[in-house]
Amino acid sequence: MAAISLENLTKRYGDVSANDGITLAVEEGEIFGYLGPNGAGKTTTIRQLLGLIKPTEGTATVLGADIRNRKALTEVKADLGYLPDELGFDERLTGNQALDYFARMRGDQRREELLELFHPPLAKKIETYSAGNRRMLGIVQAFMHDPELVIMDEPTAGLDPLKQDRLHQFLAEEVASGTTIFFSSHILSEVQRVCDRVGIIREGQLVALEDIEKLLDRSGKHVWLHLRDDVVENEFVTEEMINVEITDNAIQFTYTGDYNSLLSHLTSYAIDDIEISNPQLDDIFKHYYSEEFTEET
Amino acid sequence: MTAIFRLESKKRVRGSVILVAVFAVLSAMYFSIFPEYEEDAEALIDAFPEYMLDFFGLEALHTIEGFIAAEIYSFFWVLLVGIYFAYISAGMIVKDIDRRRMDLTLSNPVSRESVILQKVASLWVPLVILNTGVPVIVYGGSVLIGNTINPEAIVLVHLLSVPYLLVCAGIGILCSVLIDRVRTAQATAFGLVIVLWLIDSASALDEEYEWVGDLTPSRYYDETAILVREEYAYADAGLLTLAFVFLLGVSVLLFIRRDIH
Numbered sequence: 333m334a335a336i337s338l339e340n341l342t343k344r345y346g347d348v349s350a351n352d353g354i355t356l357a358v359e360e361g362e363i364f365g366y367l368g369p370n371g372a373g374k375t376t377t378i379r380q381l382l383g384l385i386k387p388t389e390g391t392a393t394v395l396g397a398d399i400r401n402r403k404a405l406t407e408v409k410a411d412l413g414y415l416p417d418e419l420g421f422d423e424r425l426t427g428n429q430a431l432d433y434f435a436r437m438r439g440d441q442r443r444e445e446l447l448e449l450f451h452p453p454l455a456k457k458i459e460t461y462s463a464g465n466r467r468m469l470g471i472v473q474a475f476m477h478d479p480e481l482v483i484m485d486e487p488t489a490g491l492d493p494l495k496q497d498r499l500h501q502f503l504a505e506e507v508a509s510g511t512t513i514f515f516s517s518h519i520l521s522e523v524q525r526v527c528d529r530v531g532i533i534r535e536g537q538l539v540a541l542e543d544i545e546k547l548l549d550r551s552g553k554h555v556w557l558h559l560r561d562d563v564v565e566n567e568f569v570t571e572e573m574i575n576v577e578i579t580d581n582a583i584q585f586t587y588t589g590d591y592n593s594l595l596s597h598l599t600s601y602a603i604d605d606i607e608i609s610n611p612q613l614d615d616i617f618k619h620y621y622s623e624e625f626t627e628e629t
Numbered sequence: 630m631t632a633i634f635r636l637e638s639k640k641r642v643r644g645s646v647i648l649v650a651v652f653a654v655l656s657a658m659y660f661s662i663f664p665e666y667e668e669d670a671e672a673l674i675d676a677f678p679e680y681m682l683d684f685f686g687l688e689a690l691h692t693i694e695g696f697i698a699a700e701i702y703s704f705f706w707v708l709l710v711g712i713y714f715a716y717i718s719a720g721m722i723v724k725d726i727d728r729r730r731m732d733l734t735l736s737n738p739v740s741r742e743s744v745i746l747q748k749v750a751s752l753w754v755p756l757v758i759l760n761t762g763v764p765v766i767v768y769g770g771s772v773l774i775g776n777t778i779n780p781e782a783i784v785l786v787h788l789l790s791v792p793y794l795l796v797c798a799g800i801g802i803l804c805s806v807l808i809d810r811v812r813t814a815q816a817t818a819f820g821l822v823i824v825l826w827l828i829d830s831a832s833a834l835d836e837e838y839e840w841v842g843d844l845t846p847s848r849y850y851d852e853t854a855i856l857v858r859e860e861y862a863y864a865d866a867g868l869l870t871l872a873f874v875f876l877l878g879v880s881v882l883l884f885i886r887r888d889i890h
Contacts, residue, residue: 357753379732379889379890382732382735382736382887383735384731384732384735384888384889384890385889387886402740402741402885403740406738406739406740407738408738409736409737409738409739410738413736414732414733416729416732416733416736418729418732419729419733420725420728420729420731420732420733421730421733422636425636433632433636434632434733434737436631436632436635437630437632437737437738437739438737438738473733479884503777583875597853
């Protein structure tokens with residue numbers, strides 16, 4: 333059974349579709365990246381999954397509960413963790429009091445263990461917290477009842493790089509022990525590092541749904557070359573090379589064709605230096621957001 | 630599932646205690662001036678224009694019961710405490726949505742019905758604190774000046790005000806689920822309680838329009854009748870309770886259906 337399953341999920345505000353017929357499934361025990369720029373509709377999807385807003389069309393299930401069935405959805409929330417992008421705590425409570433409050437509703441068997449990894453100043457009032465402390469408190473409340481599924485919206489916002497690494501490592505361990513993570517972010521490198529699969533959302537529509545690896549394969553290799561002589565563009569560049577940039581004897585491009593033909597093509601040149609690597613998700617992302625893509629749709 | 634109820638109840642304590650303190654100060658003032666006032670009461674009351682007495686529903690002002698009903702209950706209790714209940718109720722839902730607290734609350738296994746009902750139930754705190762503190766102060770004050778008020782009447786002037794205050798809370802909670810901006814919701818609830826009270830008072834001046842006041846909650850709570858004439862209108866209190874249940878029911882239904890942005 334899928335932990336989360338969206339079927340034609342649609343939310344319209346007047347003529348604007350914040351979510352436009354999104355269909356996807358998040359399998360149990362995977363960490364699924366939900367990627368898109370701010371305003372693409374990621375939070376709209378999450379708010380529907382939590383039952384905060386109702387879909388205009390279509391539906392979704394969360395841990396088997398249809399989001400249109402309020403009672404069923406309320407029940408499965410005992411096994412759900414949620415880390416919102418904007419953390420609305422009761423400012424006048426201390427960190428400890430806030431955790432006590434959530435613990436009364438859904439338990440806190442892992443609270444101490446989590447507080448060793450993420451340690452906001454629990455005795456202080458939340459109104460005095462920095463963004464990082466606030467986020468750490470949010471992480472603890474999202475995981476302390478040992479949920480089956482955790483929905484995270486921009487989870488590293490406000491965390492310093494060290495704590496971000498700690499969170500990424502923690503998530504990897506959680507997923508290894510069977511937790512499902514829905515990881516919504518606009519930060520591409522982060523999703524690339526953390527997630528197994530990724531859904532890319534753009535203007536309310538799902539434009540790609542793939543394994544990170546496959547996405548990287550399909551998007552070819554990034555090639556950087558230093559030739560002994562200046563590059564002659566119309567002689568060197570083939571159809572399989574995209575995003576070509578040439579400066580004197582240096583050239584870089586994304587190669588989308590067969591690797592053997594690239595290598596035999598290169599043997600006819602004198603090469604000083606070469607680097608072939610996976611493209612950053614940023615480059616792939618550019619592809620989905622390029623004008624070319626807009627025309628296709 | 631009482632986490633919300635417990636947290637909300639704690640939040641209500643401070644405001645309730647402050648209000649009791651305000652009533653303590655007011656009572657101290659009125660009880661201390663009463664003995665002197667009593668001597669010239671007749672002359673003073675004659676100087677009041679008739680419509681003023683009708684407007685506030687005052688009578689027997691020369692007695693301690695009439696005086697306290699007029700000074701403490703007609704205005705401060707009915708209006709001030711009524712506004713307090715409407716105002717805090719008006720913040721209950723819209724403020725949590727605005728501050729993003731509702732998102733986290735509703736990520737717990739708790740239904741929306743339960744959230745709103747637990748919040749409204751936290752009003753037991755001001756109801757108990759005010760209705761214990763203030764009658765004790767009023768009774769004690771009357772004993773101190775050697776002009777004891779019938780304690781049964783004091784108990785009932787408070788007990789029968791509970792449904793009235795709940796209707797004010799009902800107005801507030803309805804504003805809280807209907808209106809998207811915190812300030813607007815609170816100002817609307819605040820304003821409605823004042824306007825309804827004014828309509829009740831003003832309509833009492835003219836027999837032809839008196840029926841208009843039948844649509845206002847304060848019409849069904851008569852502090853002067855209770856304290857001065859010891860008339861206890863239980864049926865009116867029942868009507869107010871029904872009105873509260875209706876307002877709360879509509880609020881719950883609206884809250885369940887709405888999107889939380």
